[in-house]
Amino acid sequence: MNFELTKTDPSGARAGTLTTDHGVIQTPIFMPVGTVGSVKAVTQEQLRNDIDARIILGNTYHLYLRPGLDVLKQAGGLHKFNGWDRPLLTDSGGYQVFSLAANRKIKEEGCLFQSHIDGSRHLFTPENVMDIQRVIGADIIMAFDECPPYPSEYQYAKRSMELTHRWLDRCIKRLNETTPEYGHEQTLFPIVQGSTYKDLRKISAEAIASRNCAGNAIGGLSVGEPEADMYEMCGLVTEILPKEKPRYLMGVGTPWNILQNIELGIDMFDCVMPTRNGRNGMLFTWQGVINIRNKKWATDFSQLDAENPCFASQNYTKAYVRHLFVAGEILGMTLASIHNLCFYLELVKAAREQILQGTYGPWKTKMIPQLKTRL
Structure with a gap:
């Protein structure tokens, strides 16, 4: 190594x-x-x-x-x-x-x-x-x-x-x-x-x-x-x-x-948090944390997360993924786990880019309150 x-x-x-x-x-x-x-x-x-x-x-x-x-x-x-x-x-x-x-x-x-x-x-x-x-x-x-x-x-x-x-x-x-x-x-x-x-x-x-x-x-x-x-x-x-x-x-x-x-x-x-929390309906996004089981998402037909490049985030809606969780469908757990893992990998990738640019400190200070927001 x-x-x-x-x-x-x-x-x-x-x-x-x-x-x-x-x-x-x-x-x-x-x-x-x-x-x-x-x-x-x-x-x-x-x-x-x-x-x-x-x-x-x-x-x-x-x-x-x-x-x-x-x-x-x-x-x-x-x-x-x-x-x-x-x-x-x-x-x-x-x-x-x-x-x-x-x-x-x-x-x-x-x-x-x-x-x-x-x-x-x-x-x-x-x-x-x-x-x-x-x-x-x-x-x-x-x-x-x-x-x-x-x-x-x-x-x-x-x-x-x-x-x-x-x-x-x-x-x-x-x-x-x-x-x-x-x-x-x-x-x-x-x-x-x-x-x-x-x-x-x-x-x-x-x-x-x-x-x-x-x-x-x-x-x-x-x-x-x-x-x-x-x-x-x-x-x-x-x-x-x-x-x-x-x-x-x-x-x-x-x-x-x-x-x-x-x-x-x-x-x-x-x-284990991205997969464990994902299987329980908690999604991490660039705008904050989503409990996808909440009724507020029942008719939200926007992408799961427009800023997350993975297939699950780009091609499934919040309403549909909520429906999967409410119905007890295993697919909901899979999509949420993929979404969360992709978000974590994108997060460290973005962090690396900021380090290489020499701007990590201010970027991190701005990002943390945003990531903690409960949507």
């Missing part, structure tokens, strides 16, 4: 180019989430041709449980299994460790957890999580970490962060002992933790930077903390992480979260 920083705007926002064996990604970039190898309600063809997603995500925990490593290995990895020929990133399962708090036990060796599917017990260690991600075959793989909840007591957050750092060293060692399964390079991103404690975030960012990996991630945010805390932690960390390497803020977020964090120097984002 190679990252070239093209330009830094006076605001601090960055435009770059990330090159992997499966393709080139211009940053800043938003990555649709395909937890089990599928972006919900959207086909790979729609992701490529209509949304023009440059990279999507899979999840180690979920893919390990279903379809399982034997199937993935026989298929030749996730790229071959799901028919996606562009870059892939896999989350290591650290967030699932966080979300399964009632059904897991964390110890130095790793995390013992119960499957949410059948209750069977499994152990994730830094070593076998690297092995699993070798089998999945993503271009960018994440170190195994613990994501502490919000709020966390200081001592818990500190112990958790230190454990994440020890696990990281074991991840790096394991990768150095193994080779990719399918002939393309796999790049490890470590993850900064530390909850919302400034001193811990600083310690963690310095520790992660010292490992000299090809890219770095920021985790443990967007887990319930106030937005102001998220921005403060992110700004602190990006001042420490090396400028010449890509920075990935995990699990964030709303369109305005993304624009604010781009200004703080973030290059990569993912979130």
Whole structure:
């Protein structure tokens, strides 16, 4: 993997180019989430041709449980299994460790957890999580970490962060002992933790930077903390992480979260929000947020969003999409998901253009209130 920083705007926002064996990604970039190898309600063809997603995500925990490593290995990895020929990133399962708090036990060796599917017990260690991600075959793989909840007591957050750092060293060692399964390079991103404690975030960012990996991630945010805390932690960390390497803020977020964090120097984002909210009738547009179920749209025969270039936004009306949701038709969820994902990709594309022009700061300040408007 190679990252070239093209330009830094006076605001601090960055435009770059990330090159992997499966393709080139211009940053800043938003990555649709395909937890089990599928972006919900959207086909790979729609992701490529209509949304023009440059990279999507899979999840180690979920893919390990279903379809399982034997199937993935026989298929030749996730790229071959799901028919996606562009870059892939896999989350290591650290967030699932966080979300399964009632059904897991964390110890130095790793995390013992119960499957949410059948209750069977499994152990994730830094070593076998690297092995699993070798089998999945993503271009960018994440170190195994613990994501502490919000709020966390200081001592818990500190112990958790230190454990994440020890696990990281074991991840790096394991990768150095193994080779990719399918002939393309796999790049490890470590993850900064530390909850919302400034001193811990600083310690963690310095520790992660010292490992000299090809890219770095920021985790443990967007887990319930106030937005102001998220921005403060992110700004602190990006001042420490090396400028010449890509920075990935995990699990964030709303369109305005993304624009604010781009200004703080973030290059990569993912979130389930565009598809999850889309399946529930919430549409993001350049004019603001639409609840398409509202009766006010019942006889609005204008385009879903005239400024969104995707087929779904250009060729279906608000009235029709509302009708689909009210009638419980699956097509409504698909159209809303495509629309939202295309909007997110257009948003980061527009942000990149502003960065290259050196006008990102004023543009972002103007856009955020507009995007937050409830239509």
